[in-house]
Amino acid sequence: MASRFLPSRSMGFALAAGCLLFSALAAANVRPEDLSVSEIEEQLQSCPLVESLNEHKRASAPETASFTAQIFAVLFPGSPAVNSLLATLYISGPPNFLLALCPPNIDPSSLSVMVAFAVGGLLGDTLFHLLPEIFLGEDSPDHVSFVMVEPNKNLLLGLGIMVGFFTFVAMDKTLRIATGGEGHDHSHGHAHAHAEIEPTSSTTSAETKTESHADSLKQRRSTTSSSEVSVVPENKEKEINPSVKLGGYLNLIADFTHNITDGLALSSSFYASPTIGATTTVAVFFHEIPHEVGDFALLIQSGFSKRKAMGAQFVTAVGAFLGTFIGIAVQEFGGNGSMVDAPVSGIWGTSLTWGDMLLPFTAGTFLYVGTVAVIPELLETGPNKGVEIRKTITQFLAVAVGAGIMLAISWD
Known part of the structure; x- marks a missing residue:
């Protein structure tokens, strides 16, 4: 058991608090193994040393909320379910309305800087927010938190991350097979679309x-x-290759499925904590802009008119709401991330519920989208070395800005 709050000599404080706790339990003839994780946490909070840590934390906490916290409080004022639906509306509406400003002949390769920025945001959210939350939990503003290491719990969380990652591998592979190996990607079909023009x-x-x-x-x-x-x-009106038409329709199906996972990500993150939900919304929002514009360009190349392409993108946005409703249902009926009363009543003898597995699944999908699905596009180079060097520097700066925003929000 280790303390997550480190004012000074925290390990010694944690061990002393643990000794006091078990001494109190022994005096009351209560065995620690008979308590649930939440009951152990409650007993720890009553220890004198932990109470002094709580006082120190409350005294050192800022009196006013940060600027980002105030913005998030305005954007997400409700319960986790309400906030999840609001976040889905935020990430689905504005990016699709921006398509009205896009010219029909937009070059998908011109989005590389925005894609690099989105990569930084997705990986920053995964590494700075999701993974620490998955394995350590969210810090509380009122009291110190302790992490109880359970047998096989971390293994199941890691398994959830792996399942999320390879779910997107399977989706990508299926789409490539369906398109005859043309290389369309479910989340960034624009990465290869320009190779099929004319x-x-x-x-x-x-x-x-x-x-x-x-x-x-x-x-x-x-x-x-x-x-x-x-x-x-x-x-003259160009004749569209049948394989390109098929790629456009299959990309719509894959986009719909991808949006479902976005909805699952938003719902699971808001049930984990408001901060994780807000930062995940920011990361998904910046990812959706190049995503939607790239898919819009692919549909235009597949023979869609601008109006029909925009309408198709709005239809696929329904998938995000479907995923959000599914995530809310899993959290409400399969556990909302809170510890259960009995230590062995969760998944495979752990305190995990099925609702707890959605966040690892989200982290796995973000790792895939931010690395395998997008990094190859950023690695593409042209014959002009000077242009490519400047382009690479710009892309790395964009990645740093995207990750820096996530780090600043987490630090604040």
């Missing part, structure tokens, strides 16, 4: 190169002819 023009260019190798005397003429042919599709 297949007719690329085919014409390849044929022109073949002809130029066959007859060197006609190389200049064939080059001129290819440049003239490339102008024609701009004035």
